[in-house]
Amino acid sequence: MPNPESHRLSAVEMAQRIEAGSLTAEAVVQSCLDRIREREPVVRAWAHIAGDEALAAARAASRDSLMKGVPFGIKDIFDTADMPTGYGSPIYTGCRPSFQASAATLPRAAGGVLLGKTVTTEFANRHPGPTANPHNPGFTPGGSSSGSAAAVADFMVPLAIGTQTGGSVIRPAAYCGVVGFKPSFNMFAPAGMHSNTETLDTIGIMARSVADIALFRAAIMAIPYEPPAVPDRPPRLALTRTPHWDKATPDGKAALEEAAGRLRAAGAEIVESELPNSCTHVSEVQNRHSYFEAPRNHAPERYRHEAQLSLALRHGRIEGGQKLTLDEFRTAWREAETMRAAAQNWAGGFDAILTLPAPGQAPKTLASTGDAIFNGLWTLLHMPCLTIPAGTGPDGLPVGVQLVGKRHADARLLDIGLWVESRLEAR
Amino acid sequence: MADTNRLSAAEAVARLSSGALTAEQLTRDCLDRVEERASVKAWTYLDPDYALAQARAADRAGRPGLLAGLPIGVKDVIDTFDMPTQHGSPIYQGNRPFADAACVALTRMAGGTILGKSVTTEFANRFPGATVNPHNPAHTPGGSSSGSAAGVADFQVPLGFGTQTGGSTIRPAAFCGVVGYKPSFGEFSRVGIKLQCQNLDTLGLICRSLDDIALMRAVLIEMPHRKVERAAAAPCIGLCRTPLWDAADGPTQALIERTAAELSAAGARVTEVEFAAPFRDIHKHHRSIFNYEAAHNYAYEHRERRAQVSAVLLETVLDPGRDLPLAAYIEALETAEAFRAHLDDLFAEVDILLTPSAAGEAPAGYDSTGNPAFNSTWTLAWTPCVTLPEGNGPGGLPLGVQLVGQRFADEALLDAAAWVEAHLN
Numbered sequence: 052m053p054n055p056e057s058h059r060l061s062a063v064e065m066a067q068r069i070e071a072g073s074l075t076a077e078a079v080v081q082s083c084l085d086r087i088r089e090r091e092p093v094v095r096a097w098a099h100i101a102g103d104e105a106l107a108a109a110r111a112a113s114r115d116s117l118m119k120g121v122p123f124g125i126k127d128i129f130d131t132a133d134m135p136t137g138y139g140s141p142i143y144t145g146c147r148p149s150f151q152a153s154a155a156t157l158p159r160a161a162g163g164v165l166l167g168k169t170v171t172t173e174f175a176n177r178h179p180g181p182t183a184n185p186h187n188p189g190f191t192p193g194g195s196s197s198g199s200a201a202a203v204a205d206f207m208v209p210l211a212i213g214t215q216t217g218g219s220v221i222r223p224a225a226y227c228g229v230v231g232f233k234p235s236f237n238m239f240a241p242a243g244m245h246s247n248t249e250t251l252d253t254i255g256i257m258a259r260s261v262a263d264i265a266l267f268r269a270a271i272m273a274i275p276y277e278p279p280a281v282p283d284r285p286p287r288l289a290l291t292r293t294p295h296w297d298k299a300t301p302d303g304k305a306a307l308e309e310a311a312g313r314l315r316a317a318g319a320e321i322v323e324s325e326l327p328n329s330c331t332h333v334s335e336v337q338n339r340h341s342y343f344e345a346p347r348n349h350a351p352e353r354y355r356h357e358a359q360l361s362l363a364l365r366h367g368r369i370e371g372g373q374k375l376t377l378d379e380f381r382t383a384w385r386e387a388e389t390m391r392a393a394a395q396n397w398a399g400g401f402d403a404i405l406t407l408p409a410p411g412q413a414p415k416t417l418a419s420t421g422d423a424i425f426n427g428l429w430t431l432l433h434m435p436c437l438t439i440p441a442g443t444g445p446d447g448l449p450v451g452v453q454l455v456g457k458r459h460a461d462a463r464l465l466d467i468g469l470w471v472e473s474r475l476e477a478r
Numbered sequence: 479m480a481d482t483n484r485l486s487a488a489e490a491v492a493r494l495s496s497g498a499l500t501a502e503q504l505t506r507d508c509l510d511r512v513e514e515r516a517s518v519k520a521w522t523y524l525d526p527d528y529a530l531a532q533a534r535a536a537d538r539a540g541r542p543g544l545l546a547g548l549p550i551g552v553k554d555v556i557d558t559f560d561m562p563t564q565h566g567s568p569i570y571q572g573n574r575p576f577a578d579a580a581c582v583a584l585t586r587m588a589g590g591t592i593l594g595k596s597v598t599t600e601f602a603n604r605f606p607g608a609t610v611n612p613h614n615p616a617h618t619p620g621g622s623s624s625g626s627a628a629g630v631a632d633f634q635v636p637l638g639f640g641t642q643t644g645g646s647t648i649r650p651a652a653f654c655g656v657v658g659y660k661p662s663f664g665e666f667s668r669v670g671i672k673l674q675c676q677n678l679d680t681l682g683l684i685c686r687s688l689d690d691i692a693l694m695r696a697v698l699i700e701m702p703h704r705k706v707e708r709a710a711a712a713p714c715i716g717l718c719r720t721p722l723w724d725a726a727d728g729p730t731q732a733l734i735e736r737t738a739a740e741l742s743a744a745g746a747r748v749t750e751v752e753f754a755a756p757f758r759d760i761h762k763h764h765r766s767i768f769n770y771e772a773a774h775n776y777a778y779e780h781r782e783r784r785a786q787v788s789a790v791l792l793e794t795v796l797d798p799g800r801d802l803p804l805a806a807y808i809e810a811l812e813t814a815e816a817f818r819a820h821l822d823d824l825f826a827e828v829d830i831l832l833t834p835s836a837a838g839e840a841p842a843g844y845d846s847t848g849n850p851a852f853n854s855t856w857t858l859a860w861t862p863c864v865t866l867p868e869g870n871g872p873g874g875l876p877l878g879v880q881l882v883g884q885r886f887a888d889e890a891l892l893d894a895a896a897w898v899e900a901h902l903n
Contacts, residue, residue, distance in 0.1 A: 132778070149573045156777040237811075240774030242673040249668060249676075273774065274804050347667040347700060350583040355559070377665075377701050381886040384664060459808045 058082040062121050062209040062263040063278075069119040076109035076120020080164055083122055087207045093188050095181040096202035098127040099134050100167040108164045116162025118270050124203075124211040125155050126196050127168040128175045130243040138245050139171040139180055139195075142356040152243025154212050154254050154271060161270035166208050169198030172420060174349070175214050175247045176368065178361035179420050184227060186448050190413040193223030194420030196257070200227040203257045204449075210267045211257045216247040216341060218409070218426025220255030221453060225438045226413035226421065228449025230472070231257045232264045232465075235458045236433035239271050246348050248341045250384070251430050261439070261468045268461070279465040285318035286402035286467050291455075293406060294331055295424045300411030302444040307407050310441045310452045310475060314405070317474040322401065326428075327393040334424065336390065337431035339383040342372040387431055391458070394432045398457045403467045408436075408453035412444030425453070435461040437468045441475050483507040486687035487548055487636040487694070494546035501547025501591065505533035508549055508593060512634045517615060519608040520629035522554045523561050524594030532591035543589025544697050550585060551629050551638035554595040555602045555622075557670035558582055565672050566598040566607055566622075569779055569786045579670025581639060581681055581698055588697040593635050596625030599847060601776065602641050602674055603795060605788035606844050611654060613875050617840040620650030621847030626684045627654040637690050640682040643674050644768060645836070645853025647682030648865045648880060652835035653848060655867040655876025659683045659691045662886050663860030666698050675771035677811065678764070678857050688864070688896050695888065706892045713894040715741060716751030716828035718882070721758040722851045727838035729871050734834055737868065737879050737902065741832070744901040751824055751831060757817045763810035764854040770807040773799025814858050818885065821859050825884035830894045835878035839871030852880065862888040864895045868902055 057065065057079050068074035084102045091097060105122060112120030129152035130136050137143045155165055170180040172195040182197040184190040185205035192201040196213025200223035203211050213220040215233045224231025232255055239254035246252060256271065258264050261279060269276035290311050296304070315321045326333065345368035346353070352360055353369070360369070398404060407425045414421050429436050435456045444450045454471060456464030482490065482504045493499035509526045529549060536547030557563050557575040564570045577583075582592065597607035599622040609624040611617040612632035619628040626638025627650035640647035642660045651658025659682055666681040673679060683694050688706050696703035717738045723731065742748040753760065773780060773796045779787055780796045787796065824831075833856075837849040856863050862885070865878040881898060883891025 143576065146576050148576075149570060151778040151782070153774055153777040156781055157774070160777070160781045237676055240771065240777065241676050242775035242777070246667075246669045250664060272804070273777075273800065344667065347580055347584065347698075348669045350580045350587065350667070351559075351577040351670060354578065354583040354587050373700070377699060380665075384886070459812070 056082065058086045058206045060209070061260050062258060063266055065121045065209060066119045066266070070114055076112045076164065077106055079120065080105050080109040080122050080166065083166060083208050090205055090207065094183055094185045094201050094205050096169055096198040096205065096207060098137055098168040098170050098198065101134055101165065104133065105164050105166045112162050112164060117276055118158060118162040120162060120164050121210065122164040122166040122208050123158055123267070124166050124169045124199055124208045126171050126199050126213045128171045128214055128245045129154055129212065131155055131168065134168055136168070139173045140359065142352055142359045150243055153240035154244065157273050158267070158270040161273070163270055169202055169211055171195050172197060173361050173364060174245065175216060175219055176364055177420065178363045179417060183417060184413050184448065186228065187446065190415050190448055191226065191417055191420050193226035193413060195219040196223050197420060199257050200224050200229060200231070203229045203259060209258060210263060213255050213257060214244060215253045215255050215426065215430055216251045217337065217430060218423030220257065221426050221436050221438045222409045222421055222423055224257050225408035225451035226449065228440045229257050229259055230261055230264055231255060231438045232268065233430070233436040234268070234461050235435045238461060248344045250340050251337065253430060261465055261472045265465050279469045281470045281473070282466050285320070286470060287320040287322065288314065288403055288405045289324040289401040290321050291325055291404045291406040293326070293425060293428065295334065298410050298422065298424045299407055302450060303407055303409065303411030306441050306450040307452060311405060314471060314474055327397050329393045330390045333390055333428040333431055336383045336386050337427040339375060339379060340387070340431070342368050343375045343380040345369050345372040391432055394434065395458055398434065403464060404455040406453050406455060408438040408451045412446060412448040412450050415446070429455050434458050435464045437464055439468060439472050439475060481507060483511045483633045485636060486690055487685055488687055488689035490636055491544070491546050491548050491693065494541050494548065501533035501536040501541060502530060505529050505549050505591070505593070508635055511632070515632050515634065518610055518612045518628050518632050520596055520625040520632065520634055521594045522564060522597045522607070522625065529591065529593050536589060536591055541589060543587070544693060544703060545585065545588045545590035547589060547591060549591045549593035549635060551593055551596040551626050551635040552582060553623050553626050553639050553641060554598045555641060555672040556582060556639055558592060558595065561592065561595055563595065566600040567786065569783045577670060580667035582670065584698050584700065596629055596638055598622050599624060600788050600791060601672065602643060602646055604790050604847065606847055611840050611875065613655060617842050617875055618653065618844050618847050620653035620840060622646040623650050623682070623684060624847065627651050627656060630684045630686060631656045637683065637685040637694065640684050641671060642680045642682045642853065642857055643678045644857060645850030647684060648853045648863055649836045649848055649850055651684045652865045652878030653840035653876065657685050657688060657691070657867070658865040660857070660863045661695070662862045662888055665888070673775050675768055675775065677767055677771060680857060688892055688899065692892055704889055706896045708896045710893040710897055712745040713829040713897055714747045716749055716824065716831045718751045718831040718833045720833055720852065720855060721753060722761060725837050725849060725851045726834050730834050730838050730877065733869060733877055734832065734879060738832055740903060741898060741901055749828060751828060754820055757820055760813070760817050760858065761851065761855055763813045764858040766802060766806055766810035767814065767858070769795050769799030770802045772796065818859055821861060822884070830891060831882040833880050833882060835865040835880040839873055839875040839877055856882055861885050862891045864891060866895060866899055
């Protein structure tokens with residue numbers, strides 16, 4: 052009955068074994084806590100670990116629930132009433148909100164056990180936290196959802212929640228070699244998520260398989276759970292290099308080309324296609340939204356705690372945003388709407404878009420979380436994104452591919468993702 | 479000068495800045511009025527000593543900034559670090575947030591002070607608070623921004639923050655006979671405002687002058703103060719009865735038609751505007767988005783604190799929203815997008831729309847804060863809206879007319895509203 056390695060199971064396997072009675076939720080949580088104790092000094096994925104509370108919740112979890120006591124982690128940008136909430140900022144260290152974010156409440160209501168809060172960069176922005184890449188601690192795990200990606204990759208927890216305003220779910224998931232999913236904008240209820248950029252902030256999830264993403268998505272949306280199903284025929288995929296292809300590293304480019312080749316060999320129709328011309332400056336429009344909102348959204352910290360804001364944030368987005376005019380913001384908003392309509396029309400010609408989740412493998416530094424250049428465009432377009440591991444780069448760190456779907460066709464993207472995952476795994 | 483509490487925000491700021499008035503005197507006049515008129519019950523938290531301390535600090539600092547020591551009221555779904563924030567709910571009794579909301583911090587950074595927290599219905603929704611209509615205490619002030627509307631109408635404070643997810647700024651402003659403003663969606667930060675519906679929630683302003691709106695826009699967007707242009711040409715006005723016209727009572731229908739005729743006579747070109755057929759039931763899509771998003775954003779209260787949530791919120795919003803299929807929510811989102819594009823087309827022909835602010839005057843009693851039918855469509859549309867007081871209903875309570883502008887044309891709406899205001903009888 053005790054399985055010391057149960058922390059390595061997928062979430063779906065955990066739930067199945069708990070339901071069958073061959074494993075208890077408490078044993079799973081204990082196994083995860085043991086793994087955290089062993090590895091946390093190196094990986095530093097957690098801002099707060101609620102071990103005793105999680106064990107108690109696991110013992111109380113209903114086997115009739117969807118998640119049956121399977122544990123999850125949540126980025127410390129979400130409010131929790133029973134755990135400290137620090138937003139990755141010294142200003143908020145030790146804060147205890149009176150509210151619990153919907154992203155924590157709904158999985159708990161579905162029988163999930165909240166293990167703790169994972170490390171975020173400062174306000175889900177650029178200034179990094181202490182987390183290291185579990186594959187090699189000299190490399191960044193990516194950010195801003197650094198702790199969630201590293202914890203899932205390191206088998207500390209099977210499921211974790213992040214947020215993406217530029218590339219903060221897909222990029223760290225790819226850098227850490229896990230599956231990351233950013234749904235269509237606004238599909239996961241944002242209450243209790245500290246705002247970075249209201250027009251862009253999107254809650255996302257990480258797991259070690261597409262099937263686990265589907266389970267967790269159902270829990271967090273409180274919708275009926277349907278496992279993803281491989282499509283009847285191999286998909287038609289757009290191979291999209293984006294306007295930023297020159298920012299990709301050789302290993303990133305090679306990973307995408309190689310993955311496209313393998314999917315083609317497996318029967319997929321691969322069509323080279325780029326975003327419509329109206330979208331060529333999509334990343335600039337994305338940036339303008341973030342910059343305009345930054346000084347206004349951070350007014351509470353500017354007013355009372357300015358010295359405790361990182362220089363990167365003060366001299367970056369906050370001062371940059373103060374230079375933008377209202378007309379520039381309004382134009383960006385209108386352009387974004389035009390781009391979304393054009394991209395939706397274009398994406399309708401394919402089952403999914405196959406593109407890069409990051410320029411390449413994780414950079415060898417802990418001072419930066421890498422470049423979000425291959426993510427911000429899809430965040431602005433509000434389209435669902437899924438990154439799937441696709442081998443390793445030159446230093447043995449993971450590289451991934453990214454699939455992008457039509458807006459509001461999220462379940463379909465997971466079906467396509469299941470097919471792609473199975474073909475990329477079968478080496 | 480006595481009774482400085484009757485000044486508009488812009489008038490008060492002019493005197494504060496010139497040194498003709500101290501923040502302490504203005505705040506004292508407001509506090510005297512609050513005390514004298516405690517029966518209005520506009521405030522859920524107000525500490526006179528603390529309000530005066532803020533005012534004296536502003537005076538000592540030389541009354542800097544665009545607001546120069548002006549006191550404002552903050553709806554109690556908006557976080558304040560130095561006052562409780564209780565959301566009109568027993569769940570949050572005594573709740574003290576760590577940080578200000580962005581709009582509160584921006585107000586303080588512009589030299590404003592916070593007089594107190596104004597009454598909200600439970601979670602800016604339907605279950606009413608204690609506030610009464612200052613024109614007749616047997617009538618509702620409207621909601622959910624009940625306290626801000628009543629407090630401003632009763633000269634207890636020059637300006638108050640409201641929020642609008644359905645009709646919670648424009649309707650109470652109209653019921654209380656003051657000016658209400660809902661900006662284009664996306665322009666005012668919502669950080670620190672209790673999130674109800676991410677696609678609908680909009681920070682609004684309640685005040686007694688259009689000039690106050692222009693002033694507060696500058697504060698909240700941190701842009702240069704662009705004053706209302708009062709010499710603008712007559713606007714082209716679309717009379718928009720909306721598909722819900724029959725929900726308006728006779729006096730309100732007559733008011734809107736009479737207003738259209740008067741403005742036409744005064745030189746405005748007035749045309750009739752109708753929604754295209756696919757959007758005649760757009761208010762139903764608002765309801766779907768409202769219920770779905772509220773049920774998921776209030777998951778904590780709905781699922782873990784259910785016994786402390788009102789029956790009306792559970793039965794009319796949270797339970798139906800939880801049970802609404804995802805496909806219906808997505809259909810509503812996509813219809814709303816198409817509706818916004820349709821309105822952009824309509825605004826190619828007109829500068830502003832003229833439409834009711836509410837179905838009638840404030841109803842008697844307190845069980846309901848009134849019908850948001852004439853507001854929720856525009857909240858979904860993300861268009862800027864202004865309500866101006868105009869006349870009284872059969873019960874002697876105020877009526878209002880609502881002017882709607884094109885999205886991101888808030889300045890043009892304020893200019894046109896000034897023209898309308900100048901040409902109303």
